Amino acid sequence: MSAPTVLVTGTSTGIGLEIAVGAARAGWRTVATMRDPGRADRLRAAADAAGVADLIEVRRLDVVDQATVAACVADVVATHGRLDAVVNNAGVGHVGTLEQETVGEVRAVMEVNFFGVLHVTRAALPHLRAAQGRLITVTSVGGLIGQPFNEAYCAAKFAVEGFMESLAPVAATVGISVTVVEPGAVASEFVANVGVDPEAAVSAAGAYGPALRAYLQRTAGAFAAAQSPADAAAVVVGTLTDPEPAPRVQTSPAARRFVGVKLADLDGLGVTALTAGWLR
Template identity: 80%
Template sequence: MSEQTVLITGTSTGIGLEIALGCARAGWRTVATMRDPGRAERLRDAADSAGVADLIDVRRLDVTRPTAVDSCVAEVMSAYGRLDAVVNNAGAGHVGTLEQESVDEVRAVMEVNFFGVLHVSHAALPHLRASRGRLVTVSSVGGVVGQPFNEAYCAAKFAVEGFMESLAPLAATTGVRVTVVEPGAVASEFVSNIDIDAEAAIAAAGVYGPALRAYLARTGQAFAAAQSSADAAAVVVATLADPAPPVRVQTSDAARQFVGVKLADTDGGAVARLTGGWLA
C-alpha cells in the first residue's frame, strides 16, 4: 500500500480521525483533510502513538468551497502523483423541523452534507479513473430511513445515497468502485457538535415541544449504546481493501437491522410506525 494514496475529508475527530489512522496502519499514504488544521493535534498524537505519523499528511480543506477542493486535489496529485481512493466523511448534524427553520438553514445542511461530497468526488474522479480506484462516502442510516426532526439532514443523506447508487454502475465501467457506508449511532463528537440546548429547543418548539422531548430522550438512549468511532471506521478501511466492495454497507448489526426495515417496506407503513413511536 505504500505507494497508494487516499484522501479523507473531515478527519479532526470521530470516524474521520479513526479512518485516517486505520488507513495509515494499513500502509496507505493518507491525506487527512479538515476545515481547521489547528484541530489536528489529536490526530497527530494518535498517529505518533501508532507509529504511522510519517504516512499522514494533514491538509486544510473546506468541502463547501469548490475552488479549495480543486486546489487540494491538485496539490495531492503534485505531491504524490496519484490518487487511489477518496473517503467523503466530512459532514454536519442538524436537528430541526421545517416550520421552525428557514430554507436557508436547510440549504446550509445540504451544502455540507451533499454538495460537499459532490465537489470532492467531481475533482477526484478523473484521478480515480486513472488508478482504477475507490470512491467511498460515509452516509448514515439516515440516508435510508427518514427521521423526525432530521428532515434536512436526512434529505442531504438521501441525496448522497441516490447520487452514489446511480453513479456506481457507470463508474464501474471505468474501473472505479463506488460505495456508501451507513453508520447508525456512533459515539463521537458528531452529535455534541450539533450544539442544541434541549430545554430551550423544547420551549421554542411550540406545538412540537412534546414530540421533540420524546425524540431527544429516545436519541439519548440510542447513543448510550452507540458503536465506537474506531469500529465504524474499521468498516470503511476494510471496504477500501475489499476486491469487490458492495455499493452499500452498514457498520453494525443495529444499522443493518434498522435500514432493513426500510428496504423491505414497500408501502412505508413499517417506517412510519417505527419512527412515529419515537414521538409518543
C-alpha cells in the same frame, strides 16, 4: 511501487480521525483533510501513538469551497503522482423541523452534506479513473430512513445515497468502484456538534414541544449504547482494502437491522410506524 494514496475528508475528530489512522495502519499514504488544520492535534497524537505519523499528512480542505477542494486534490496528485481512493466523511448534523427553521438553514445542511460530497467527488474522479480506484462515502442509516426532526439532514443523506447509487454503474465502466457506508448511532463529537440545548429547544418548539422532548430522550438513549468511532471506521477501512467492495455497507448489526426495515417496506407503513413511536 509507492504506497497507494487515499484522501479522507473531515478528519479532526470521530470517525474521520479513526479512518485516517486506520488507513495508514493498512499501509495507505493518507491525506487527512479538515477545514481548520489548527484542529489537527488529536489526529497527530493518535497517529504518533499508532506509529503511523510518517504515513499521514494533514491538508486544508473545506468541502463547501470548490477552490480549496480543487487546490487540495491537485496538490495531492502533484505531490504523490496518484490518487487511489477518496473517503467522503465530512458532514454536519442538524436537528429541526421545517416550520421552525429557515430555508437558509436547510440549504446550509445540504451544502455540506450533499454538495460538499459532490465537490470532492468531481475533483477526484479523473484521478480515480486513472488509478482504477475507489470512491467511498460515509452516509448514514438516515440516508435510507427519514427520522423525525432530522428532515434536512436526512434529505441530504438521501440525496447522497441516490447520487452514489446512480453513479456506481457508470463509474464501474471506467474502473472506479463506488460504495456508501452507513453508520447508525456512533459515540462521537458529531452529535455534540449539532449544538442542541434540549430544554431550550423544547421550550422554543411550541406545538412540536412534546414530540421533540420524546425524540430527544429516545435519541439520548440510543447514543448511550452507540458504536465507537473506531469500530465504525474499521468497516470503512475494510471497505477500502476489500478487493471487491459492496456498493452498500452498514457498520454494525444494529445498522443492518434498521436499514433492513426500509428495504423490506414497500408501502412505507413499517418505517412510519417505527419512527412515530419515537415521538410518544
